[in-house]
Amino acid sequence: MSGYRARARYLLVSPKKVRPVADLVRGKRYPEAVAILEHMPQKGARLIKKVIDSAAANALYLNKNLDEDMLYVKELRVDDGPRLKRLWPRSHGRADILLKRMSHITVVVDELPQKG
16 A cells, blocks of 8 residues: 555544545545535544644655645545443333444545656
């Protein structure tokens, strides 16, 4: 896997809520993806933006010849993490299990392919 990677693991937000946000920025240029995410109200947008910024910072640190405008979001994955199990009291001494789902977000940014 080529490109520059960043991961955020064990985020306390359901992957089902983050994936629609991830679909909006997958494959977009870095500045465009950040602009989209900054104007979204979802918690997942904030988390994805942090990971994309981290991957871009890794790219710019490791390759001094790169510019932010030359980067694009090559890969963006939202995977399931572990689940926290909590008890939810019900009537007559019973209990339901409440699953608090976690996510792992993986972002790979790379240089735009040169036209030629």
